[in-house]
Amino acid sequence: MKYDVTVDLINREEKYSFGEVAKQANGAAWLRSGKTVILATVVIDETEIVKDDFLPLTVQYIEKSYAAGKIPGGFFKRETKPSDFETLTSRIVDRSLRPLFPKGFGYPTQVTILVLSADKESDLQVLALNAASAALFVSDISIDKSVCALRVVKVDGELVLNPTLSQLNSSTLDLYLSGTKDDLLMIEMRTIGSNEFDNSLVVDPFMDPTLGMPIVEMHVSNAISEDELIGIFEQAQEALSQNNIKYEELFAPYKRECLSLEYKAHNINEEMVDFVRTTHMPEIKSAMNQMAKSERSTALRTLRKNILKTNASWDEVELKDAVEKVKRGQVRTQILDENIRADGRTLREVRPISISTNVLPSAHSSCLFTRGETQALVVLTIGGAKDAQMYESLTDSGTQNEHFMVHYNFPGFSVGEASPITGVKRRELGHGNLAKRALEPILDLDSQTIRLVSEVLESNGSSSMATVCGGYMALRAADIETSDIVAGIAMGMVSDGDRYAILSDIMGLEDHDGDLDFKVTGSKNGITAMQMDIKLGGISLDVLKEVLYQAKEGRAHIIDIMLEAETNIELNDGVLPNSDFFHINPSFIGDIIGQAGKTIREIIEKFEVAIDIDKKDGKVKVTGKSKSGVEGARAHIEGIINTPKVAKIEYKVGDKYKGIVKKIVDFGAFIELPDGTDGLLHISKVSDQRVEKISDVLSEGEEIGVEILEFKGNKISLGRA
Template identity: 65%
Template sequence: MDYNVLIDLDNKNEEYALESVAKQANGSVWLKSGKTVLLATVVIDENEFAGGEFLPLTVQYIEKAYAAGKFPGGYIKRESKPSDFEALTSRIIDRSLRPLFPKGFTNPIQITVLVLSADEESDLQALALNAASAALYVSDIDIKTSVTSCRIARVEGELIANPTMSQLHESTLDLYVAGSREDLLMIEMKAHGSVETELLSTAMVDPMIDPAMGVDTVDSYHANLVSEEEFIEILSMAQERLNTANKAYESAFDPYAKEPMTMELHEVSGTQQIEAYILEEHAEAVKEAIKEMAKSERSNALRKIRNDVLTKHEEWDKEHVKMALINVKKSMVREQILKEGVRADGRGLNAIRPIDIQTNILPSAHASCLFTRGQTQALVVMTLGGDKDAQMYESLTDTAQKSERFMVHYNFPGFAVREASPIGAPKRRELGHGNLAKRALECTLESPGHTIRLVSEILESNGSSSMATVCGGYMAMRAGEIELTDTIAGIAMGMVSEGSEYAILSDITGLEDHDGDLDFKVAGSKEGISALQMDIKLGGINLEVLKKALFQAKEGRGHIIDVMLEAEKKIETNPDLPTHTIFHIDPARVAEIIGQAGKTIRSIIEKFEVAIDIDRKGGKVKVSGLNREGVKAARRHIEEIANKKREPLPEYQVGDIVEGKVKRIVDFGAFIELPGGVDGLLHISKISDGHIKNITDVISIGDTINVEILEFKGNKISLGRAAV
């Protein structure tokens, strides 16, 4: 492959072949970084116009199994439905590049990114955006702004730009930023929890255990939330990297950019006369329509105004009247916010809508929460399971399957916004919102032994159902007695700006999202941020303005958390909720809990209807079950066995010959019960001088034989057959 361009950046380099493959596309690039190879293409339909304001941009990021030397999983050995990672990566590319297209551009555009070769250290999301942007830049579509990505990780306190995947897995921060030389266009961030291991006496772990047992290791989980001040500093670092990178890209790609075609813009112009008429004759009606917070009710009110205008002025074009009415409505919303500091629903700029929280309203579910904020309502339901319930998945470069033990699934049916639409497979928006809520909650989760699934059913929506999912998800887990390191809430922020004037809005509605300049979702505790997502419609945002928005979000988040904490006090646990307990015993007593051939532990499981997992080496015991009293009783029973005082055992020395009884015969020898209740192993090779085919030909259960103490291995005694 003939590579035309080499880009050398922090911790990575990229090689581009710009004139070698897919030459019939409007733009194409072949990108190589390490062992990873991607092909990105851009194609525009020059003859079709979608009409309206919507840009019909389609992005498909597709991973080929052969890129990692694999066969596609499943019965059919061919790539088909995109994975969640592919869908989310496509969404990231779309959100990053969509702001580049001018208003009124409505030709269908298809951007395709194929992963043809991959290695486990490459950041495929970052490379995919860079490749897609490069293909658009060198195409004949008249957009000559480079957009690149920068990912920031924090490993052992040190910030790393463009980390490898190994570094990212060790990081307590994952910040992904996309932008041009001057402007930030999209931000995604999540904090990672970390485990710190401490040496503590076993008695400190569980005071019921004898302190003489020594020490044990205890994992202490920390959320590593990011403060607002720290986030701004890290974002400033990312912005500097983006500026440097985009200068390098544009300088390198300029010589290879095609001659731009003429871009036809579908603009509805000449509406000034109609707008003036609407303001003169229907201003009050428009104001009343704006007060209708539900999207369907507002649309109906505006439709009545539009029909009235068309009835009186048949000479006016319907589309012109529609656009004029949209412009008047938008300007009224924005002017009222900027000039009066009052929003369409009468709230102040930082006011939060009324919140109502009900928990465990579903009798048969393990836990549930109905979270309502204004006209946004999420029913979040939690289900607890074990290891077998975890979601199995495999990424392109994984060598083995992995298990996802915390899942957040978000569903947005049409009835939530009074739309007559069928419910089908989750779309990219639903996957994205679920992923955002998962990132917000996961870093504070302590769930040893549990698989947790949260399902958010959006029952009504008027602004930020994803943040309602975060709040409802936290409450559902607390209703299910899941321990979390901190209280997490989410809030959606917006902004309206004209020139140097701007207003930041807390807890935005759908109307403010549509007519505003910023969609900014931030989740976290009262102390810091756990997850963040920002789409900037302005083309960029000043960091000082962003800082103000972050602190206003922190204030709103604190208010929501206070309401949640009050609701948490009123939780009544579902009696059918599975429960578990984890405690420690002396590892030397584990064998007694298990019993001969597992007889003791099986009897405990059957008697108390529980599941038991024991770490033989560390003495960690986990008891779980559906019946709380059964779990408690099983723990007490195990602790009684473990704490039962042993009778002093006889002191044996190597070489002693004692009389014992054959207790159990196995393929490799026999277990002999010695005086004092001690068992020892008589290996098959020590039973007779000659070769033995069947042990039972020589000894039988119940026989009394003389044995010699040969060796002590920890708590085990090795025996030999003593001469008679």
């Protein structure tokens, strides 16, 4: 492969080839970085134009198993549905590319990103966006801006730009940004606990204790302060700017001649706008005050019908656009001129919050979190190590286990839509992932598996942040320890170029008609995760800092309400799994496990528990569905420990001993010898007379005399003495 362009970046080199492959696409870029090779293509459908005010862009990021020398697992030996990582990466690229397209661009556009070769140190999410942007820049679409991605991590207290995956895995910060040479467009951030690993033996009813030992992951909260984050943004934005300047200069010679495309004309009928603004402002303001999306839509639809009754010649689509423009203008003007929002709140005011915990009596725990007209029912389930979600990334050497899951569901009825519930969409996966990143740093899973499911029952502004708040409360309602209390808030902004207003806890109307959607999660002391999308095309760091501090103020308000609700939690004692922790001398672990795991399996089956044993320091965790079962298992283990050990006897053929009939079987009886060793007394050796049924001669628990006849490997053959 001949490479046309080499781009030297901080800690990474990228080589691009244009015009050699995928020549029938509108644009294509072949990118190599290290041993990773990615092909990105852009294709538009020039035969149709979508008339709605919407950019019909589809991004698909696809990892090929052969890229890492693997064959797909499972029944079907070819790539099937996308993994969560592929879906989330597609979403990140989509959000970064959309601002580049010209206004009025309505042609269906497909961006395809194929990972053809991958090494274990490559950041595929960063390379995916860079490759897609390169393909778009050199295409025949009229786009003259480059966008690129940058990841920033913090290793041993030092910032690293464009890290390797090894550095990311040892980092306390994961910050992914995208932007042009002028503007910061998107931010994804999470803090990472300082992962610790121990040699834990995890035993449950479905695991053979003689098999390999799973690793237990430990997390410690690493929230980051607003001031430190702003400093990092400054460095990152400068790096993004310099990178994009390089891309645009180097890619410009390979830009195709642009197509002559007609863009959607979105002309507003100003006569209708003036009429609505002059004669129907009270109805517009009333519709604005309808907080639910369905109620607001109904009010505006009714207004349009009433206007058409007296203006029958008017086009309803044009009237809809006119009404929407008046409504949007009123929302923004009222905020900028009066500092009053559509629902009457001040700019910093958070909507009323109510919290009810353990509303589902048969679930391990639950929380119904309501903030204004947004409501999330978050339900928690506790499992053992075997309940973890198995997954395998392209660059992983083997399968991994996910012990903390957050699943977010957004049914149509939550916004008054008559739509069926189907599979998980990208938005649902993305919001669940954001909530997971927000809460994971405060958890010490300690060999547990935790699943949080957020059922959004009503939505009018940031149900993902309601999921974070409800998720924390569900954790506490299950008596799960956390290192801090975490809440989330969605921030917005309205700007007319000269003035701006920052909004706390935005509702759906302000998200739709505003210029910023910025979700921030964390404690009172710092941030654990964030997600930002800019609709203006960029945001200054001074404004960003103001947004972060106003978000901190809002989080503190929400956290105070959550702390009060925490004092009223009543656990679902009859349902919630019980756990007990204690320590034993590690020298007794072999006695507890028994030969081939026999003893510990008997404890598990008898008391219906799961048992985790740390081989290094003797820490034992017993978990079960009932308190009595957990207590019984602990007592049994302590009984084994407190029973004096009997010295092993060196048995010889001809020795005679007293033994206890331990178990009777069809072919004989197992006899327990004085040191606990078992021997077999065959039915033919029980008596001088022929015995048809051994239970006619012996009974379990009976003491009899036996003689050592022979050794067969580790087995002892006995005769009657």
